[in-house]
Amino acid sequence: xxxxxxxALGVLLLAYSIYxxxxxxxxxxxxxxxxxxxxxxxxxxxxxxxxxxxxxxxRPGTRVLLKRGPLAxxxxxxxxLSPTELEADFRLLLGEKEANSLVFNLITVDQFHGFxxxxxxxxxxxxxxxxxxxxxxxxxxxxxxxxxxxxxxxGLRFPYRNVLEETIRNLLLHVPQxxxxxxxxxxxxxxxxxxxxxxxxxxxxxxxxxxxAGLLAGTLGTLTGSVWARATWNAWWTNDPKLNGVAVGMAxxxxxxxxxxxxxxRYNRAxxxxxxxxxxxxxxxxxxxxxxxxxxxxxxxxxxxSVNFSQYDMDNTLRMFFYPAVIGWTLIYxxxxxxxxxxxxxxxxRDMRRMASNA
Amino acid sequence: MHIIKRLFxxxxxxxSPLRSRAADVAQTLRQDGKINTVLVVVGxxxxxxxxxxxxxxxxxxxxxxxxxxxxxxx
Numbered sequence: 001x002x003x004x005x006x007x008a009l010g011v012l013l014l015a016y017s018i019y020x021x022x023x024x025x026x027x028x029x030x031x032x033x034x035x036x037x038x039x040x041x042x043x044x045x046x047x048x049x050x051x052x053x054x055x056x057x058x059r060p061g062t063r064v065l066l067k068r069g070p071l072a073x074x075x076x077x078x079x080x081l082s083p084t085e086l087e088a089d090f091r092l093l094l095g096e097k098e099a100n101s102l103v104f105n106l107i108t109v110d111q112f113h114g115f116x117x118x119x120x121x122x123x124x125x126x127x128x129x130x131x132x133x134x135x136x137x138x139x140x141x142x143x144x145x146x147x148x149x150x151x152x153x154x155g156l157r158f159p160y161r162n163v164l165e166e167t168i169r170n171l172l173l174h175v176p177q178x179x180x181x182x183x184x185x186x187x188x189x190x191x192x193x194x195x196x197x198x199x200x201x202x203x204x205x206x207x208x209x210x211x212x213a214g215l216l217a218g219t220l221g222t223l224t225g226s227v228w229a230r231a232t233w234n235a236w237w238t239n240d241p242k243l244n245g246v247a248v249g250m251a252x253x254x255x256x257x258x259x260x261x262x263x264x265x266r267y268n269r270a271x272x273x274x275x276x277x278x279x280x281x282x283x284x285x286x287x288x289x290x291x292x293x294x295x296x297x298x299x300x301x302x303x304x305x306s307v308n309f310s311q312y313d314m315d316n317t318l319r320m321f322f323y324p325a326v327i328g329w330t331l332i333y334x335x336x337x338x339x340x341x342x343x344x345x346x347x348x349x350r351d352m353r354r355m356a357s358n359a
Numbered sequence: 360m361h362i363i364k365r366l367f368x369x370x371x372x373x374x375s376p377l378r379s380r381a382a383d384v385a386q387t388l389r390q391d392g393k394i395n396t397v398l399v400v401v402g403x404x405x406x407x408x409x410x411x412x413x414x415x416x417x418x419x420x421x422x423x424x425x426x427x428x429x430x431x432x433x
Binding site for chain 1: 392393394396397399400401403404407408410411415418419422426
């Protein structure tokens with residue numbers, strides 16, 4: 001164990017990413033209005049909107065407004081029920097020139113959280129005979145609000161996203177599996193090339209071990225993705241192009257394992273496996289990276305019609321742990337592969353000795 | 360305190376066969392900001408490492424057996 005440092009590095013990076021990935025709180029946010037659904041009301045009628053916060057600390061003095069374009073309408077009355085719950089009364093009148101139905105975002109402003117917005121919180125329909133817009137504010141929404149030093153948005157916090165909620169942490173657990181898998185399979189393909197070039201059995205052993213480690217990462221990526229999909233996309237498995245690509249790709253790598261098992265002669269097996277591996281790796285990459293990007297529709301960020309993760313959900317706080325997680329997982333899988341390679345080396349050397357003593 | 364509550368929920372999810380009907384699992388996965396989903400994901404990753412360790416253990420055991428059978432003391 002001359003070179004143990006990279007194994008220690010792998011453990012440290014993994015511990016770092018998992019510790020902060022699980023312990024960092026989410027930013028305070030408005031999780032919903034009136035238990036999830038959009039509030040519907042008619043013009044001129046009073047409506048009570050209950051606002052549910054996540055990780056919030058609502059206090060008396062919080063302002064609640066409805067916003068549409070440059071206009072904001074202040075609540076007539078705000079009642080803070082608990083740190084995560086408040087009620088606001090609104091009475092909106094649609095102007096003469098406005099559409100018959102308008103949708104508003106809801107905003108809370110206070111000294112602790114600053115400014116929080118919930119999209120499409122309330123829809124107003126026109127009733128007969130109303131012509132006045134009421135109590136519009138167009139000035140500085142923060143006027144008269146004195147901000148505390150320790151506002152809820154400072155410090156180490158992950159972004160809050162609707163639907164994702166706490167599962168945004170899976171970004172640091174599920175996605176690194178795929179990054180690691182691609183790196184491990186790339187290393188395996190390089191060793192396959194080296195075997196064909198040099199013909200040393202240890203390269204075949206390395207190709208096999210890295211492929212198996214990559215398959216483990218892919219399997220764990222699929223399983224964790226399935227659990228994540230159940231909580232966010234509402235299904236264990238969907239017809240997403242990335243999922244279909246992975247299913248076919250994993251089947252192709254399963255064929256690699258079967259191919260190895262079906263050939264007895266060591267050198268024949270090594271050569272066949274190396275050729276097959278060099279063929280299967282680019283096809284696999286095309287299936288799980290290129291095809292989903294080209295497809296029309298995808299639930300996966302960065303594929304099809306979905307916005308890239310790095311543009312939308314990834315922020316600098318997550319990035320601080322995401323790349324270390326990728327390197328950490330890759331090093332741990334490489335360690336797993338290395339032990340198998342060393343066992344293979346022992347086996348090869350023992351067989352060589354036996355052949356020499358039999359001769 | 361929240362973490363402890365969540366760990367109990369996670370343990371309940373894994374341990375109790377009576378609660379493991381699909382609807383209940385879905386319910387458990389959703390509550391409390393969906394943190395249980397994250398804990399299940401961590402559990403799966405840990406299980407993956409254990410599976411690899413078991414495979415490695417069996418392989419070493421096989422090699423040890425071969426060595427004693429063949430009287431190879433290397």
